Amino acid sequence: MAxxxxxxxxxxxxxxxxxxxxxxNWNDLPAEHTDFLxxxxxxxxxxxxxxxxxxxxxxxxxxxxxxxxxxHSSCFHCTDAACQxxxxxSAISYTDFGSVVIDQDKCVGCGYCVQNCPFEVIxxxxxxxKNGETYRKSHKCTMCTDRLEEGLQPAxxxxxHTGAMxxxxxxxxxxxAEKRVSEIRGRFPNTMVYNPPGVGGTHxxxxxxxxxxxxGLPENPKVPTSAVVWKDYAQPIGKMMLGATTMAVVAGFVSxxxxxKGGHGHGEEGGEDxx
Amino acid sequence: MVELNLSxxxxxxxxGATAATLAIVELGFDDKRAYAKTKEFKIAKTTVTPTICCYxxxxxxxxxxxxxxxxxxxxxxxxxxxxxxxxxxxxxxLRQLYTSEKRLTxxxxxxxxxSKWEEKDWGWMLDTIAKRTKDTRDASFVxxxxxxxxxxxxxxxxxxxxxxxNEETYLLAKLMRxxxxxxxxxxxxx
Numbered sequence: 001m002a003x004x005x006x007x008x009x010x011x012x013x014x015x016x017x018x019x020x021x022x023x024x025n026w027n028d029l030p031a032e033h034t035d036f037l038x039x040x041x042x043x044x045x046x047x048x049x050x051x052x053x054x055x056x057x058x059x060x061x062x063x064x065x066x067x068x069x070x071x072h073s074s075c076f077h078c079t080d081a082a083c084q085x086x087x088x089x090s091a092i093s094y095t096d097f098g099s100v101v102i103d104q105d106k107c108v109g110c111g112y113c114v115q116n117c118p119f120e121v122i123x124x125x126x127x128x129x130k131n132g133e134t135y136r137k138s139h140k141c142t143m144c145t146d147r148l149e150e151g152l153q154p155a156x157x158x159x160x161h162t163g164a165m166x167x168x169x170x171x172x173x174x175x176x177a178e179k180r181v182s183e184i185r186g187r188f189p190n191t192m193v194y195n196p197p198g199v200g201g202t203h204x205x206x207x208x209x210x211x212x213x214x215x216g217l218p219e220n221p222k223v224p225t226s227a228v229v230w231k232d233y234a235q236p237i238g239k240m241m242l243g244a245t246t247m248a249v250v251a252g253f254v255s256x257x258x259x260x261k262g263g264h265g266h267g268e269e270g271g272e273d274x275x
Numbered sequence: 276m277v278e279l280n281l282s283x284x285x286x287x288x289x290x291g292a293t294a295a296t297l298a299i300v301e302l303g304f305d306d307k308r309a310y311a312k313t314k315e316f317k318i319a320k321t322t323v324t325p326t327i328c329c330y331x332x333x334x335x336x337x338x339x340x341x342x343x344x345x346x347x348x349x350x351x352x353x354x355x356x357x358x359x360x361x362x363x364x365x366x367x368x369l370r371q372l373y374t375s376e377k378r379l380t381x382x383x384x385x386x387x388x389x390s391k392w393e394e395k396d397w398g399w400m401l402d403t404i405a406k407r408t409k410d411t412r413d414a415s416f417v418x419x420x421x422x423x424x425x426x427x428x429x430x431x432x433x434x435x436x437x438x439x440x441n442e443e444t445y446l447l448a449k450l451m452r453x454x455x456x457x458x459x460x461x462x463x464x465x
Contacts, residue, residue, distance in 0.1 A: 016363050016364050017364040018361075018362055018363050018364040018366075018367050020364065021364045021367040021368055022350075022362070022367050025348065025349065025350075025367055025368070025370065026317070026348070146316060146317070149316075150316055155350075158350065158351065158360060158361075159350075159351060159360075159361060159362050159367055160361065161358070161361035161362070161363065258285065258288055259285065
């Protein structure tokens with residue numbers, strides 16, 4: 001299947017926040033109490049109940065003029081996702097569309113993904129079970145994978161009235177992004193396509209008006225080395241050892257049962273017979 | 276060397292046990308398949324009704340998805356030529372008009388000078404509005420001003436809203452002019 005990406009041209013965004021509301025509407029996410037942050041922005045960052053947040057940035061450009069920049073911020077759906085790497089329960093996986101999703105049934109709420117996400121888009125939510133015990137689950141944007149499976153577009157893309165967001169085939173969208181960058185370079189000299197190679201490229205591709213750091217984004221995000229060591233080396237070896245040990249125990253038990261029927265009584269004594 | 280003295284039966288038993296152990300311990304069951312497809316698509320079995328957004332004068336088309344008389348989802352109507360499936364942040368919240376706990380379902384009346392709202396029925400409300408409108412109009416009606424026939428009242432004003440459609444606005448203006456009201460105002464101008 002062709003890879004699909006969400007393409008966001010921040011220079012077309014008018015900051016109406018319909019994407020935020022559409023996300024809550026589709027995913028049935030509750031409202032949150034927010035405080036005045038000194039700007040129009042409602043939430044400081046994405047939370048477990050707010051999977052995308054519209055950033056409002058007042059930026060002084062190189063000519064000393066004010067740029068009022070907007071950015072729809074949500075999960076990037078990295079090709080090499082740090083969250084997927086660090087998840088000890090394998091609860092995070094890639095879909096055929098390239099989106100990265102969390103299996104809520106498998107999530108144990110350890111928070112490794114929250115700590116390792118280079119874009120800080122995953123958050124934990126606390127729940128209470130019927131015994132009053134608290135447990136946690138991590139949440140983030142799913143790229144509306146349930147909608148994609150039914151042939152629909154993500155809710156935020158569907159509602160965007162300025163055409164700042166589009167969803168389509170990866171190469172097509174990247175071509176579009178590059179064309180747009182060449183068009184607006186006169187107006188925004190620092191404009192660029194943000195599709196960081198450090199995480200293998202992302203499935204949310206931006207046309208940014210300024211450098212990524214202006215938007216609080218890492219210039220060159222990477223999957224943490226500790227995550228690679230943990231997932232690609234430590235965990236397989238650990239699993240192998242665990243498997244071997246378990247096998248030895250089970251095999252020992254089974255053969256003991258099978259071959260001790262002769263009425264020798266205790267296992268220890270029976271064992272000697274075979275040596 | 277370890278020497279195993281196995282009968283044929285024992286050998287078969289041991290092979291079977293090894294295979295079963297391997298299958299359980301190392302290969303495991305495919306639990307992914309068991310988890311998949313357990314959640315039903317949110318708008319799979321809904322009745323879809325097109326409507327017009329009530330919030331502003333643009334008049335965007337919205338599809339309302341209902342299930343057993345409950346509004347489960349609303350989304351921009353892609354077939355509507357005005358918005359082509361797009362919506363603003365306010366229009367996207369339309370579902371809350373129906374589902375919100377803060378929604379008013381009964382007329383509330385606050386008497387002049389009072390700080391409390393009381394529940395009243397529609398009959399009482401409409402009668403009272405009609406009666407007071409007539410009283411105010413009769414008491415304040417000006418037929419002639421500076422020698423010119425004006426037939427107006429300056430004690431009543433009307434405030435229209437952007438959510439009113441063409442026909443409603445026409446009827447509203449017609450009624451207000453008939454009563455002699457000169458202060459016809461619109462919410463969008465304030």
